[in-house]
Amino acid sequence: MARQKNLARRHEILRNTFMLLKKRGMENVSLQMIADKSGISKSLLQSYYPHKNLLITEIVTNFMTAVLKSLNATDFKNLNTYSKMKIFIYLILEQGIQDEGVERVVKSILSDGDSLDRWSQILDDWLKHEGVKHDLGNDRQVQIGLNFIVTAGGGLYVKRTEFDLDADQISDIMVKTFMSTFLSIDESKISQTLAEAKSALQKYELTTLTQAINKMFDN
Template sequence: MARRKNMKRRRIILGNTFRLVRENGMDKVSLQMIAEKSGISKSLLQSYYPHKAKLTNDIVHNLFNTLGEQVNNYNPPKDGKAPYAQTKAFIYTIAVLGMHDEGLDRIISEAFTNNSTLDSWGAMLNEWIKTNKLFEGLDLDNDELEAGIAFVTTGIGRLYHDRKKHHLSAEDLANYATSALMYSFLHCSEDEIKEALEEGHEIIESADMQVVHQAIDSMFDEGKDIIS
């Protein structure tokens, strides 16, 4: 019973923090604001989350997990380089949500500019790939794959931040990231890269972003699995 109550309160805190950050940005949200929104004292809040960094990381982790589940529901191509294409689809989904939702942009930008959450993006992308056995059966060096993911995560974060300056679309960002991973770290040929990017385009064309938005909006609702 105590554990259930603990998780219920964490769900409330995370949900309220998520809404406050979407509306105001992390820098403008204080622990006191979160505590008042959640109907608890600041000291009780800090017994769950001593500092905002943990809150930010948990929100990013839940967002990432929700996006991963949604990308898994996209329609993959029947043949070809589906693992690489799905990677492109995942990166595209993150970018396009941030570009078209000011509130999500605040959270995604925070994740890409904060070293702690940026490391988490790379770790979570790697975990998503492993969980979905995305590259299972392919002759890959796991160390190179992990290094590639870390490199791509940092690079795409920088490009996302400067996207307006360079006039980049969400698909441009996904193409650059996927190409860099495939060419520099996984040693794929130009033809393989071209095929994967085309198949990735097919996948994102099948995506219903309204459904993805609904999943994000409800990810802290009662009954949903959360990470904390």
């Protein structure tokens, strides 16, 4: 019973933090504000999450896990791994472009080093789960590649208006860079991968993912 109560309280804290991040952005949200919204003391909040970055990292994990689950949808599950990687990145960025609140969350992720590292680790773990990690060559090279594209792609997202880029173009650049520069995959395979992803995305309703993200702390 105590364990269920603790889990429920963690979900409540995460839900309230997510709502505050959507409304105000990370730099304008304090632990005291999260505690007040959750109806608990700051000291009790810190017994669960001593630092705000721990909260952000857990929200990043849940946010990206919700997106990864969408890759199991019928339209995506039979695609090759790199097509799904393109879709994964696209969906994260497009959520931010479509929803002003989610954009504040995405920008919070991109402005936090620990969150960027977590994004890279989630991608790395996912590649292992896909069963292709052993085919990618040097593990350190893959990790460097993932860190590079997440950081560089995040920078492009933040400056997308200045560079006149959308989520489709940024995710193309990120996946193409990873495949060509760090995995030495030939251009024809890359073009086929990106085309496959675009075709699948045309059939996907983004509202499905939006609903999943809005409910990710309900259970």
